[in-house]
Amino acid sequence: MEKVKIAILGFGNVGTGVWKILKENKKEIMKRSNYEIEVAKILVKDINKKRDIAISKEILTDNIDDIINDESIKIVVELIGGRGEAKQYMIRAMKAKKHIVTANKLVIANWSDELFKIAEEEKVLFYYEASVAGGIPIIREINESLTANRIQQIIGIINGTTNYILSKMTNDGIGFEEALKEAQEKGYAEADPTSDVDGYDAVYKLAIMASLSFGTKINHDAIYREGIRSISSLDIEYAKKFGYTIKLLAIAKEENSKLELRVHPTLIPSNHPMANVNDVFNAIMIKGNAVGELMLYGRGAGDLPTGSAVVGDIISILRNNVKPADISEVSEESNFKEIKKPEENEAEFYIRLNVKDRAGVLGDTAKIFGENNVSIISMTQDVSREDDVPLAFITHKSTEKNIRNSLEKIKSLENVNRVESIIRIESFN
């Protein structure tokens, strides 16, 4: 059997996962790829660092040139992450005629067009399945399985950290800060959790999926973003009363060539399969005009799940598989699609006010909603304290503009203390 040499850039969590899989499943991988894969070089920062994995020091290098200049290396697996070096190394490797596999969402979301163009010119393959949702093969799904469809919607739980936090808050009744601390102790959240908790991570992944699905390059800055810091235990409890569960969703919809792109906490019906996606699991629901609703559920991070996607890509290159769809290619076709402004978006809403328990407060509030074309489906009120009463509503579909206008006026009512929460609802229609 022919041998093929590969190099891995970065030997952290995912890098060691890839190493383990190549070793543990060697027999299966040989059978499926028709090659014996040899990891010839691994780029690390510190060659002498103590590692859990027994690995010959000759394989390790701290000099990228050792890899770029080695003509026997055919595939470079980029697992450094981040923006700077990773991108430059991939470009240099492609110019040295090496195929690329990467798990780097930042680089793909920012410079996919530039990178794919170079791959095209250099006639090398560029795979990036692991850049979105770890072990879930969503890129292949969009690029190869759903080719018969016009994709209409993507709705995903694509950040494991926030899903863990919201699951804990929902199932154990604890608050955001406590749940975040737990996530940090378990290694699911960083010391600075901004990227996950404030929705940036989900925004990058949504930009990649939406670009592929709608055939137009989407700038991640154009995606509306709201994190989960302001979600309170009370919201979770009230959502449950109304029959909903709160999840951080990444949503992309196309209607009449207009796109709706947003990442925010969302109430979803508790009997929908996505409501049972708990802990660090991810799930992505795609709606195509032929296939209808299709959902993928699995582990969105971790050494072995993400490694599964990376090694799958290596095998695809060796099997000389189809070239993955090229974001830059589609964006050149002048099929520009307008992105709707947030205030044009329509959704059902969950709204929680804090009011004084006085006769007329519900009537006054309802009147203002009505005047702004917002109609109410249900209402719940907890009258345990007289001057500090939660009053929550579920509305019919309304524009965000009408909701904001209503609340502007409701806020100034004498018996309304505050608007505490405004959370969108997704009913998967």
Add this chain to the structure above:
Amino acid sequence: MEKVKIAILGFGNVGTGVWKILKENKKEIMKRSNYEIEVAKILVKDINKKRDIAISKEILTDNIDDIINDESIKIVVELIGGRGEAKQYMIRAMKAKKHIVTANKLVIANWSDELFKIAEEEKVLFYYEASVAGGIPIIREINESLTANRIQQIIGIINGTTNYILSKMTNDGIGFEEALKEAQEKGYAEADPTSDVDGYDAVYKLAIMASLSFGTKINHDAIYREGIRSISSLDIEYAKKFGYTIKLLAIAKEENSKLELRVHPTLIPSNHPMANVNDVFNAIMIKGNAVGELMLYGRGAGDLPTGSAVVGDIISILRNNVKPADISEVSEESNFKEIKKPEENEAEFYIRLNVKDRAGVLGDTAKIFGENNVSIISMTQDVSREDDVPLAFITHKSTEKNIRNSLEKIKSLENVNRVESIIRIESFN
């Protein structure tokens, strides 16, 4: 753009779905396949039959030779179903150097090795994504996305008819006969529902998935099979009390090169994502040694979802994609795997007895379970009637043999009227 001619055999539900998709999504399909697809011929039984779809009569033929002998036709899409003609037509088409796309689970489950061998010899491609679970791209998942994994388990809800019936029984509290009647009225169940209700349909699909996943040809006759006719409203109610939902599962597991293969009604935890798979939806959970648990959820039947898989396969052929894995190929490698006998299988069990409400009946029953190494997790009893009392148990993991031995003795206890139900539990561990 180059044109390619294809022929469709059979113009029923799926055939018209394929026609609609090729028309409706023409622009997208051209872009993705780089071909303009022309349906040159459609094989039908009766050319003069009145159809809902406007279609030129010149395209229709009732003579397969018109298709086999037409050298300009490059791909044949087999949607006749059944065993006899379908298989022969596919063989003849391959011998005339035409690629094949089929949705025929019966033919694949029975003669895949023969058909794949001919495809190999004739150097044509043979695709069959639509043969399992309609619009859910499970074949591609196993063949291409999960190549880095050793697959350990497949657990699926892969029959829409039975899932509809069980969902109705669970959500509306109606009995099996009434739910079946509703399914028949909606066109979800045949007049003779045997194939679905007794588990045969699921057995064929499981044989195909397990053959691919475990790299060994699995004879569908070797799969243990139990249908849903005996599930009563009382079982569904009791399952709910214990925190479970009843689903018809198709289960394939490999442990130490031994296979467990079975289709039967199963209690699954109500907070598992599969418990919310309702109505005619399908879902398949795969466990791989790298990716962990991965679930696909979607529509397992219907004109457009199944058509989505068929047209996806046509596009894959046109993009000159990787050859799908070949069941015959793997089976030749003498990697025979032993299939466990049902009595060796281990599971947790739900057991419902009908007893007389006498002191001691619980003690006597529990004693016999204990003597046979069956330990009980929980118990519930409904003492509304004195001599006709349901008594239900959930057991720890036990062999089927120990369960059967216990019940043989319990049955003969003076105060036990009958053993009403024995249903396995799947906890997804």
